[in-house]
Amino acid sequence: MTDRAGATIRAEALTKRFPGASAPAVDAVDLHVAAGEFMTLLGPSGSGKTTTLNMIAGFEEVTSGRILLDDDDIARLPAHRRNLGMVFQSYALFPHMTAAQNVAFPLRQRKVGKAETARRVAEALELVHLGGHGDRLPSQLSGGQQQRVALARAVVFSPRALLLDEPLGALDKKLRESLQLEISRLHSELGITFVFVTHDQEEALALSDRIAVFRDGRIEQVGTPTELYETPASRFVATFLGDSNVFTGTVHGGLLDTGSAQLHCDGPDGPGCLVVRPERLRIGAAPADGANRLSATVSDVVYQGAFRRILVRFDDGSTGLVRDAGDAATTTRGDRVEVSWPAAAGVLVPETAAERVGAGVGSGSGVGVGAGVGVGA
Amino acid sequence: MTVTSPVAGAAAPAPPRAPDPPPGRRLARRVSLLLAVPALLVLLVFFVVPALRLLWLSVTTPEPGFGNYTALVADDVTTTIVLRTLLMAAVVTVVCVLVAYPYAYLMTIVSGRWRGVLLAVVLVPFWTSLMARTFAWVVLLQDNGVVNQVLGAVGLGPVRLLGTTAGVTLAMAQVMLPFVVLPVYTAMRGIDRRLVDAALSLGARPVTAFTRVYLPLSLPGVAAGATLVMVLSLGFYVTPSLVGSPQQSMLAQFISVQVNQLVDFGAAGALAVTLLVVTLLLLGGVRMLTRTRGATGSGIAGGLT
Numbered sequence: 001m002t003d004r005a006g007a008t009i010r011a012e013a014l015t016k017r018f019p020g021a022s023a024p025a026v027d028a029v030d031l032h033v034a035a036g037e038f039m040t041l042l043g044p045s046g047s048g049k050t051t052t053l054n055m056i057a058g059f060e061e062v063t064s065g066r067i068l069l070d071d072d073d074i075a076r077l078p079a080h081r082r083n084l085g086m087v088f089q090s091y092a093l094f095p096h097m098t099a100a101q102n103v104a105f106p107l108r109q110r111k112v113g114k115a116e117t118a119r120r121v122a123e124a125l126e127l128v129h130l131g132g133h134g135d136r137l138p139s140q141l142s143g144g145q146q147q148r149v150a151l152a153r154a155v156v157f158s159p160r161a162l163l164l165d166e167p168l169g170a171l172d173k174k175l176r177e178s179l180q181l182e183i184s185r186l187h188s189e190l191g192i193t194f195v196f197v198t199h200d201q202e203e204a205l206a207l208s209d210r211i212a213v214f215r216d217g218r219i220e221q222v223g224t225p226t227e228l229y230e231t232p233a234s235r236f237v238a239t240f241l242g243d244s245n246v247f248t249g250t251v252h253g254g255l256l257d258t259g260s261a262q263l264h265c266d267g268p269d270g271p272g273c274l275v276v277r278p279e280r281l282r283i284g285a286a287p288a289d290g291a292n293r294l295s296a297t298v299s300d301v302v303y304q305g306a307f308r309r310i311l312v313r314f315d316d317g318s319t320g321l322v323r324d325a326g327d328a329a330t331t332t333r334g335d336r337v338e339v340s341w342p343a344a345a346g347v348l349v350p351e352t353a354a355e356r357v358g359a360g361v362g363s364g365s366g367v368g369v370g371a372g373v374g375v376g377a
Numbered sequence: 378m379t380v381t382s383p384v385a386g387a388a389a390p391a392p393p394r395a396p397d398p399p400p401g402r403r404l405a406r407r408v409s410l411l412l413a414v415p416a417l418l419v420l421l422v423f424f425v426v427p428a429l430r431l432l433w434l435s436v437t438t439p440e441p442g443f444g445n446y447t448a449l450v451a452d453d454v455t456t457t458i459v460l461r462t463l464l465m466a467a468v469v470t471v472v473c474v475l476v477a478y479p480y481a482y483l484m485t486i487v488s489g490r491w492r493g494v495l496l497a498v499v500l501v502p503f504w505t506s507l508m509a510r511t512f513a514w515v516v517l518l519q520d521n522g523v524v525n526q527v528l529g530a531v532g533l534g535p536v537r538l539l540g541t542t543a544g545v546t547l548a549m550a551q552v553m554l555p556f557v558v559l560p561v562y563t564a565m566r567g568i569d570r571r572l573v574d575a576a577l578s579l580g581a582r583p584v585t586a587f588t589r590v591y592l593p594l595s596l597p598g599v600a601a602g603a604t605l606v607m608v609l610s611l612g613f614y615v616t617p618s619l620v621g622s623p624q625q626s627m628l629a630q631f632i633s634v635q636v637n638q639l640v641d642f643g644a645a646g647a648l649a650v651t652l653l654v655v656t657l658l659l660l661g662g663v664r665m666l667t668r669t670r671g672a673t674g675s676g677i678a679g680g681l682t
Contacts, residue, residue: 057574057578058577058578059574059577059578078577078583079574079577079578080577080578080579080580080581080582080583080586081580082578083580084578085578086574086575086578086579088571088574088575090569090571092569092571092572092574092575093575094572094575094576094590095594096593096594105576105579105581105589106579106580109579109580109581109582109585110580153579154578154579157579157580163578
């Protein structure tokens with residue numbers, strides 16, 4: 001639909017301070033989104049991701065810092081002159097206009113001719129598979145269809161970047177998955193830059209070229225989904241993206257001392273957290289050289305079809321999660337097991353003071369993993 | 378008099394038609410119609426019967442026929458009064474809308490505490506006796522009253538207000554203000570603020586975002602409030618008779634004179650019927666207008682009467 005490539009978006013020391021708030025909502029964020037990239041801003045609510053997006057869109061005034069669209073600083077430009085597409089969680093379709101009138105709205109603002117408008121509206125609705133629904137009012141469309149219209153409306157004027165604010169948040173799981181595919185397809189077809197805000201880590205992993213993990217108004221880590229998942233830079237990232245077993249202790253010459261066990265790991269001496277993904281843990285497998293091994297009791301087995309989640313209690317009282325693909329098919333609650341993993345499966349991340357206080361908080365999806373083998377546990 | 382929310386049900390799609398309920402359910406539904414009986418009885422006794430009696434009187438007194446109506450049309454005074462009433466009601470409506478719209482908008486953007494204050498400022502006079510408020514206006518509008526002192530201080534006065542249509546308009550607009558503020562505020566509260574953001578992100582200048590998105594969505598509230606004020610103003614009696622003068626009388630005052638001073642029930646009946654017809658025409662017009670505007674405004678006129 002457009003022959004122009006996407007724009008680069010660069011935030012430099014971007015800061016937002018709300019009046020009366022003690023801490024800034026966005027604190028000197030530096031973010032570089034490459035042309036045509038699918039960048040996801042991921043974080044819990046209140047982490048500053050939406051505020052960052054609103055500043056890029058122009059809905060929120062910038063306290064300080066710059067926002068560069070290619071080489072132009074747009075931080076002080078009013079929203080209507082930024083020429084960026086925007087999709088809202090609430091769809092934000094104009095309820096008194098039909099789907100086609102909604103999609104035509106940005107073209108009308110740009111004084112596009114009648115015939116040209118009709119052609120591009122039809123094209124945009126076709127792009128989201130809603131050709132023939134143009135004369136419907138938003139109230140006559142389902143939630144998924146409304147969000148498709150919103151997508152068509154946001155790209156019909158060929159913006160060079162599309163901003164999406166939790167666009168799938170209001171949809172049920174099934175629709176969410178089909179619209180994920182749709183958004184992914186739109187991104188590759190249009191070739192423009194996408195900045196996507198979500199608090200759903202699965203969505204972020206599935207869609208993004210790169211993910212920026214937000215926490216307390218700062219970016220904790222930026223990287224590809226694989227980088228973030230395989231080599232998290234902090235305990236927060238490890239527990240926010242997917243499930244993690246976290247063992248806390250002090251490293252001495254390649255060994256993490258948790259107080260009750262010595263675990264092989266690769267990293268500098270000093271306090272640290274060893275992060276091991278549940279699918280890297282084995283139950284009952286014969287340990288290879290340099291492997292870590294802990295005794296545990298199975299406290300629960302949850303069958304999930306393709307795999308099972310096995311919750312274990314290590315002998316020092318801390319809990320862990322093993323994702324087993326079939327090796328331990330006969331394991332049941334109460335069994336004594338040996339949990340093992342190769343040293344290379346673990347990632348050592350620095351432990352910060354704040355995290356020691358909040359140990360055990362923050363697991364990607366619910367299960368009480370993350371407490372790990374704490375120093376004081 | 379109730380101010381119903383003009384938007385709550387307006388935007389919702391028509392519910393799918395339920396399949397025929399089982400017989401027991403149907404009976405229950407029919408029985409539940411009895412709930413409307415007390416209200417219908419009150420209406421019948423205190424509105425329908427007197428209205429029909431007026432209608433009857435207007436075509437039977439002093440002699441059978443349409444003499445009262447032909448007299449109305451022939452009489453310049455009546456025509457003047459009807460036109461003046463329509464004009465004043467229209468002016469009061471316009472003034473109310475112009476004042477209430479920004480006020481209601483302000484209510485939607487301030488914090489909760491300020492919203493409470495603004496709402497109280499609208500409602501407290503509403504809860505005060507109409508007579509007390511009208512007499513307050515009589516005091517305010519006197520030749521040496523507060524309004525004239527202020528006008529004089531800025532070099533615009535003194536202006537004669539008491540006993541003039543200007544004074545009546547001012548007082549009536551204040552009395553009617555809540556009837557516009559409340560439905561407009563309700564309509565505005567139902568508008569998603571993100572819609573304006575969306576319009577801006579799509580390239581609309583702020584003024585365009587307002588006129589093309591916010592204003593149309595708030596219009597049902599305006600229509601509801603304006604209709605209410607217009608209809609109430611047409612038959613308004615207390616304020617015009619206390620603040621205004623017999624020379625500038627409005628329709629309701631004129632009817633009162635026919636009944637109380639001239640004891641001409643026939644003419645009074647004909648005037649009352651005229652007022653009723655004008656009011657119904659107005660409501661019908663609003664209904665037609667809103668219906669052609671689509672689902673957005675349906676039920677406005679219906680929600681008022």
